Amino acid sequence: MARKRNTETSEHQPSFRERFAALRNLPAFFRQIWQTSPSLTILNFVLRLIRSTVPTATLYVGKLIVDEVIRLANAHSTDLTHLWTLVAIEFGLAIGSDLLSRGINLSESLLGDWYAHQTSVRLMQHAATLDLAQFENATFYDKLERARQQTAGRTQLLSQTFSQVQDLLTIASLAIGLISFAPWLLLLLLVAVIPSFLGELHFNAKSYSLLYGWTPQRRELDYYRYLGASDDTAKEVKLFGLSDFLINRYRTLSEQYFHENRKLALERASWGSLLLAIGTVGYYAAYGYMIFQTVQGRVTLGDLTFLAGSFRQVRSLLEGILGRFNSISQGALYLKDLFEFFEIQPQIVSPVSPRPFPVPIREGFVFEGVGFKYPNSEKWAVRNLSFHLRAGEKLALVGENGAGKTTLVKLLGRLYDPDEGRILLDGYDLKAYNLEELRTHIGVIFQDYLRFQFSAGDNIAVGDIVERENLPALERAAEDSLADAVIAGLPLGYEQPLGRRFSGGVELSGGQWQKVALARAYLREADLLILDEPTSALDARAEYEVFQRFAELTKGKTAVLISHRFSTVRMADRILVLEGGKVLEMGTHEELLAQQGRYAELFELQAEGYR
Numbered sequence: 001m002a003r004k005r006n007t008e009t010s011e012h013q014p015s016f017r018e019r020f021a022a023l024r025n026l027p028a029f030f031r032q033i034w035q036t037s038p039s040l041t042i043l044n045f046v047l048r049l050i051r052s053t054v055p056t057a058t059l060y061v062g063k064l065i066v067d068e069v070i071r072l073a074n075a076h077s078t079d080l081t082h083l084w085t086l087v088a089i090e091f092g093l094a095i096g097s098d099l100l101s102r103g104i105n106l107s108e109s110l111l112g113d114w115y116a117h118q119t120s121v122r123l124m125q126h127a128a129t130l131d132l133a134q135f136e137n138a139t140f141y142d143k144l145e146r147a148r149q150q151t152a153g154r155t156q157l158l159s160q161t162f163s164q165v166q167d168l169l170t171i172a173s174l175a176i177g178l179i180s181f182a183p184w185l186l187l188l189l190l191v192a193v194i195p196s197f198l199g200e201l202h203f204n205a206k207s208y209s210l211l212y213g214w215t216p217q218r219r220e221l222d223y224y225r226y227l228g229a230s231d232d233t234a235k236e237v238k239l240f241g242l243s244d245f246l247i248n249r250y251r252t253l254s255e256q257y258f259h260e261n262r263k264l265a266l267e268r269a270s271w272g273s274l275l276l277a278i279g280t281v282g283y284y285a286a287y288g289y290m291i292f293q294t295v296q297g298r299v300t301l302g303d304l305t306f307l308a309g310s311f312r313q314v315r316s317l318l319e320g321i322l323g324r325f326n327s328i329s330q331g332a333l334y335l336k337d338l339f340e341f342f343e344i345q346p347q348i349v350s351p352v353s354p355r356p357f358p359v360p361i362r363e364g365f366v367f368e369g370v371g372f373k374y375p376n377s378e379k380w381a382v383r384n385l386s387f388h389l390r391a392g393e394k395l396a397l398v399g400e401n402g403a404g405k406t407t408l409v410k411l412l413g414r415l416y417d418p419d420e421g422r423i424l425l426d427g428y429d430l431k432a433y434n435l436e437e438l439r440t441h442i443g444v445i446f447q448d449y450l451r452f453q454f455s456a457g458d459n460i461a462v463g464d465i466v467e468r469e470n471l472p473a474l475e476r477a478a479e480d481s482l483a484d485a486v487i488a489g490l491p492l493g494y495e496q497p498l499g500r501r502f503s504g505g506v507e508l509s510g511g512q513w514q515k516v517a518l519a520r521a522y523l524r525e526a527d528l529l530i531l532d533e534p535t536s537a538l539d540a541r542a543e544y545e546v547f548q549r550f551a552e553l554t555k556g557k558t559a560v561l562i563s564h565r566f567s568t569v570r571m572a573d574r575i576l577v578l579e580g581g582k583v584l585e586m587g588t589h590e591e592l593l594a595q596q597g598r599y600a601e602l603f604e605l606q607a608e609g610y611r
Ligand SMILES: Nc1ncnc2c1ncn2[C@@H]1O[C@H](COP(=O)(O)OP(=O)(O)OP(=O)(O)O)[C@@H](O)[C@H]1O
Pocket: 136, 374, 375, 376, 377, 381, 399, 400, 401, 402, 403, 404, 405, 406, 407, 408
């Protein structure tokens, strides 16, 4: 299937002005580098400063050697002391230069690695503060993806900018010699180098926009790679015979990228060679002129070697600087992506002066005309939702798929805020409470709970991670959720790694996983416990037992239970029937049966199936 490139993103073709504007990110970048390690930054800079004078010094000593050789030859002298001293100095410079380069590389790679490490940690920390809604947004993902990719590339930007400064200093010292000989040579050099610089600038802008425009597709490629080769997916991919389908989708997209990239690479190579040739013509014109001056006796042979060497070096340094300028401005554009990611702010936050969370909860939660639309959707997931979840009651949520049950739970945990109406806790809007505190007091086990590829103990401990080392607490929670028998059957008990991703891991059955996940809810001393279809994978006996315990363990606590099984639902104090995001019926099992409404209908339907 041929796929069209996202045309919306190709509008992001960065203009010259944008590229230059992006350089404004460099000071902030260097502030971060400096904060990473002031001593390494200074060391690197000092080493580069010294290193920048070495080429000029070497060329100058070379000139002195040539002049001395000629003087000795003409004077038929055998006193070589001065000559050998000069050679020794040049040798010293060569060794010194190598050592300096090594020092520069070492300090820079340490600095770069440490910076990349710190940025990755900051990225994770920042991502953790953001809202669930932001994670469900594709543009956000693209930004995150670019920001992630850039952390390693930053090391390169660091060394390029430092090299730039070093080379500029070297050029300055070499230029002094050239200027004193013939200032227009320097001008000739610039003219020779500029066309290839402009060419590079143009092609770099193009490849940046190609890469940028392809971010969504690259994410798609990663996804196919993951689907095609991962333990989570292998089962379904094999049984449904999806390999060829996936490989073809991958191939089509990847080939399209390759072709676009190749076109650009070819254009770049042909234009690059042409423009570079102009530079070479400039160099040989200047070289010819210098040879002519030497033959005329206006400069010495030593001067010729110095000047020709300086010219050649300044040319290659200038080319390097201009070329590097391109990658620096490109790097600065990527830097913009990174900084932009850090600028994304969460919308769901704590108030400035939050109310203390009520312990115990006195009145409970009141939904007042709550309406909510998912950010990427036009449809109301829930609307005009009004009901009272009393303190200490067990409320079951019932409704068909998509009725809004999980959404209601997400609103309770402030993973989203309502678009209409409000949710009160003991008379105050949920937004009046500290967000973290609110979440600490709520224990939720979602139907799509995470199967962490951690040890069995850690899989329970994620319910309240501060209890990680508290084995008795973990054991108690496991007992409450019936996970104790599962763990007793594992060769390494609580230390047993679960899942197949890492070596030595043991895979559990769906029901066994569910028992382990359920233990998380019991580990946390939550005041509001929410279980979203916690027993869907359990066998009938286990389900019965789990709910017997649940009733005992949550005595006096507020709890919300989502289930499609009426045997479970009828154990709740009250039942709320949702339909199309609205409250359809609410009452006890008996009341709802007596009403002969939807609940009674669904209950009968299920009971029918068991008869
Ligand atoms: N992340 C999301 N983005 C957009 N729409 C969503 C998202 N999650 C759910 N929805 C939509 O919101 C509505 C309510 O979904 P919700 O998950 O709350 O239903 P549910 O009652 O829990 O269903 P189920 O019994 O299948 O678990 C559905 O129409 C669903 O398509």
